[in-house]
């Protein structure tokens with residue numbers, strides 16, 4: 051009976067029932083597709099959605115890849131980036147992507163031009179434990195000039211923790227110097243590069259400050275360093291990479307990153323052989339104007355030095371101390387009041403050392419990393435008390451005695467040697483005045499100007 055009833059309702063109802071079912075099925079299919087492989091942004095106004103987002107699985111554990119393509123031809127972009135299982139990493143990646151996109155859109159609208167932004171991404175596994183994520187961003191606003199930029203993360207694949215270069219290099223500034231030295235020399239030797247941008251720009255972007263070295267990956271058993279160098283005068287940008295085999299870096303790497311493979315040469319033995327090092331040291335400051343002049347002259351030669359500061363002068367010269375630290379110089383403890391400490395009772399001696407440490411820490415966030423006793427007067431007992439190296443000198447310029455800028459260079463010329471530690475004072479104008487000729491001479495002789503700690507580490 052029921053069947054007959056249905057039949058009586060005629061073919062129209064059947065057709066509409068069938069089409070309803072077809073529509074429902076196709077909706078279900080579309081929906082399941084969109085949740086698996088295909089997500090629509092702004093689904094409520096699908097026709098106006100600004101971009102299309104596609105999600106793909108990858109061979110990499112805990113990582114999916116997202117392709118986001120603009121649907122607006124006047125603001126064209128394609129962004130390819132990972133979505134991981136780790137929230138804080140995703141936040142960082144999304145911020146990078148959103149910032150890149152928003153900057154590009156605002157710039158494109160400002161210029162009223164149609165350009166293109168492309169963010170690509172590669173992932174490289176290392177040692178079953180790490181992934182390197184490397185973004186390459188290319189942006190153009192007029193299709194005549196293309197700007198490229200690298201951006202990277204090294205992560206632990208099981209928890210998404212980001213590992214910085216500092217950790218890889220065992221938190222060691224001397225390891226860092228070995229690496230930066232290698233990289234800087236390699237780039238400065240490249241004709242292709244120096245034809246495009248000024249050497250000063252290359253030096254600026256590869257100087258040994260951590261910020262210059264935050265783009266890197268480990269790819270195919272090589273450490274790859276990425277640079278985005280802009281020449282401020284020509285506005286030309288170059289994006290060189292430097293590849294270094296992991297076994298070559300073994301001596302400066304944290305054990306988790308060392309390679310089992312052996313290398314005939316390595317970064318430490320090579321640089322020991324080839325480098326001529328000298329440590330310039332300045333005692334008894336800081337001095338408001340003289341130390342400042344010395345810092346500027348050091349800058350001119352990209353020279354690092356060590357300042358043994360007197361504690362009583364620290365508070366009134368915090369700015370200078372901060373500048374020293376920012377520029378990669380080393381700060382040493384030269385006691386609070388510049389007394390002969392071998393003649394002091396324990397309590398006074400401790401005050402002379404500890405109070406200076408405390409004031410320096412207040413000024414720059416960390417304590418001095420070396421100690422030099424006034425007049426070089428020390429003994430075994432005092433040396434044992436200190437938890438930083440006690441450093442004297444190998445070349446005495448007697449600048450405090452001569453007070454003559456013309457006398458500084460001849461003394462150094464006659465006495466300088468590889469790994470020399472040169473004693474000067476940044477409270478005499480004559481020293482500041484004579485320094486330029488000293489730096490020019492030593493640089494011509496092939497010396498590199500490094501901190502005292504670096505000399506100690508290679509000796």
Ligand code: ZN
Nearest residue numbers: 333334424425
């Ligand atoms: Zn002194």
